[in-house]
Amino acid sequence: MFRKVLVANRGEIAVRVMRACEELGIRTVAVYSEADKHAGHVRYADEAYNVGPARAADSYLDQDAVLEAARKADADAIHPGYGFMAENAAFAERVSESECTWIGPPPEAMERLGEKTKARRVMDAAGVPVVPGTTDPIEDPSEVEAFAEEHGYPVAIKAEGGGGGRGMKIVEHADEIEEQYQAAKREGEAYFDNDSIYLERYLDSPRHIEVQIVADHHGNVRHLGERDCSLQRRHQKVIEEGPSPALSDDLRERIGAAARKGIAGTDYTNAGTVEFLVEGGEFYFLEVNTRIQVEHPVTEEITGIDIVKEQLRVAAGEEIGFTQEDVEIDGHAMEFRINAENAANDFAPATGHLSTYDPAGGIGVRVDDAVRQGDDIGGDYDSMIAKLIVHAGDREECLARAERALREFDIEGFHTVIPFHRLMVTDERFTAGTHTTNYLDEELDPERIDRAVERWGPEASADDDGDEDEEVSERAFTVEVNGKRFEVNLEERGAPAIPTGTGGGNAGGRMERPDAVTGDDEGGTVAAGEGERIDAEMQGTILSVEVAAGDEVDAGDVVLVLEAMKMENDVVAESGGTVSEVLVSEGESVDMGDPLIVLE
Template sequence: MFDKVLIANRGEIAIRVVRACKELDIDTVAIHSKTDEKALFTKYADEAVSLNSDILAQSYLDIDKIMDIAVDKGVDAIHPGYGFLSENPVLGQRCDENGITLIGPRENAIKAMGDKITSKQLMIKKGVPTVPGDKEGINDVEVAKKRAKEIGFPVIIKSSAGGGGIGMRVVYEEDELARAIESTQNLAKATFGDGTVYIEKYIERPRHIEFQVLADGHGNTIHVCDRECSIQRRHQKLIEEAPSPIMTEELRERMGESAIKAAKSVDYNSAGTVEFMYSNGEYYFLEMNTRIQVEHPITEAITGIDLVKEQIRVASGEKLQYNQDDVHVNGHAIECRINAENPLNEFTPNPGKILGYRSPGGIGVRIDSGVYSGYTIPSIYDSMIAKLIVHGNNRDEAIARMARALNEYIVVGVKTTIPFHKALMKNENFKQANLHTAFIEENSRDLLTEVERVVKEEEERISKLHATFLPNKKIAAISMGVNTYMQQIKQEQENRK
């Protein structure tokens, strides 16, 4: 087992990795930008080293600088978390050169699954269902028009490199195709350095279902059940649950086997996620994320398996502690991503100082967060405040528990997605599990009305339920923050009129 691990990330995922390392008796080194000097994750680690910059290319994306710190601190391994360098094969190369272990998959797996065209070709060879569409990239508009007609509109234009829905364009008619391709190419080139695009059949209103996989270096690969991630906006997930409400044992066995085939096709040896689209009884390979996922806690909740600790053990050369027969579903879990975003203005980021903060608790409630009262959410990073995870005996109990936890949650000074999540827990279509990737758009009117109602109740809710828990000065600050928030909401309503 490792003696010391450097965490090449920030925020709640850095804290999550530190906690796993502490339970394994491993020392940790946190790296941080100038802005993150007072961030909570720097206090959790045994050591914290500044990257002396806020520019991403000179901080969390600076492999040379990170490797210099790793060598200087004598670490055995680097954990990249998710985002940033977690799917950059160069980090693994540099680790090898310096005798340091990357807690993640090998370079070939990252490269193969990082290219959507290559990964699709691999899945076809392995017999994993894929969406009808191109097996090769397209750069010529006339060729694209021909292929789109063969596939049949609507189609979706995707970047071969990268992920996260960046640059995706849905095209319903031929005359929209050229503009969509150009837009995706430009954004892909600017974001990933590769402008190659490809075309697939656009499956309308699918469910987004993913399977967690674990694999070691001894030939053992298992899936750790499924997650439903259909509640999205702009291809970005907002809420996830495990297991998927539509999952049966027969379907789980088939999709799980496909997920294992996908992992084995690239000799995978870490924690990863195989994502599928599901529609009308059929499922299709979407992509594989070669890292730990934001939503991994809900899988941990229903299986009792610590995915990050397994990831560390596997990287150190140990065998998986579990086989497929050890994996069982226990109850239902839901995760809400609490972001500093305004749900009444298309989820626009709203960074700033947190004036008051109180997280929920109680049975079946978990908070993964890196913020505190007085902390300033930077504008230069992701807007996540916390991941709120609940676990219940069944889906109905999990929804009720999430609604209760959200009602206890206080974050004042910035707008958050809490009102949206509270509205969602009351939505009948959500309760009935009528889920698909266009859910928010199709339910926007009802959700917006409920969000507006929730926001209006916020001031009274805080003063009645939390006055006994917070100092008078903080109550005043919170009330002032809510009043400002209410004034902004009223102004937005007037603007819409």
């Protein structure tokens, strides 16, 4: 088994991997950006290294910086988590060629199955049903029009390296082709460093079913049952559950067998997920995620198998210690992504000070997180701050337990999607298990979401920092030496409390083991134009500027596109006028309240 593992990720997944390592007696190494120097995963790790500025492309996606951190730490393995470089075959190859072991599939298998067109060819050859689409990347918008003429609208344009709805655009009509083509390429480049795209016929009302698999170096392939990820908003999973309430026993068996069959013979090892769309009693291969999934705890709860530990054991050359017959499904589980978003404002990302953080607990309740009360939540990365996982004897009990747990989960300081989740666990369509992937976008009344947020949303001021006259104050001093971070904590009695820092990541609270030594979708948002100035309503990065000085704009016109927490947000003018000044440029980072455009 490994001696020391570097986790090339951040947030809750980094802490999740580190906990598994700790239980196996493995020391852990974190990497962090300037925005994350106080983050929970940094506090938890045995040691941590700075890999660059806040922008992910210059830190978490900087292969050289991550590999140099592994060298400095003398790590013998790297776990990528999910997102960032988890499905980057080139990075996996570089790790494999270094002194470190890659905790994931072989680069060749990632190349074959991680890129969507190649995976489609593999599955088609294995006899697995595949959604009609292109088997090679497309190079020109005219190919979208030709595909639509053959298969009809709508058409999905998808990034080769995409996943979770990132880099996927839906074309409903011919006049949308050029815009959506460019947007898919832009997202593919921004999120996955790969602007290659392909086409698929877009199924209107499918269920989204995925099968968890684990494969070792000894020819063993196991599947751990399926998860139903059909409750989605703009192709982003919101609530995941297992087993699926929509599958018959026969269909469940056929999908599980297809997943194993598709993976067998590809030289695939480690954990992965084979995703399918189910419609009209038939299923179609969608893609393979060559990594751990956000929703893997659902499977862990219903099977009792620690998937991250299995990843570590397989990467260390061990054989899977259970047969397919040993895998039994116990009860029902659901995962609720706790995102910092305002569901009543088109799920716009939210940032702020975590003045209250009191997660749910009790029997059958698990919380995966990397934040603590007092932390600051910025807008540099994904909006998910925690995951609530609920397990019970059956789906009915699971829903009741989830309703109780969501009611207990107390977060103050900014909006989260907890009110939305509380609505869904009592929603007639969801509780009946008859929803499809388009339910939230096309059928659920938005006013119901507004009422839920009004009823259960944040009531206390985000500026309420609590008592500042503690008798005992803790001062944290941070020192960086050669890019490695060290913390020294001192207690002072009788001194005034130290205000919480604002260092972008998570500046308050603690997530630290006693023995740890830490070293250093797009959405729409209306900006406050009022005919004079348009300001940023959130922290983020300018993806594109759509106007220039002298242009005439009308109310509702898009003036620029702002990326915040991995989502594209159209910034629009509330009133018309002439653009007198453009104060930002593509690639520039902005804070909430920064002026963007001046109108006259």
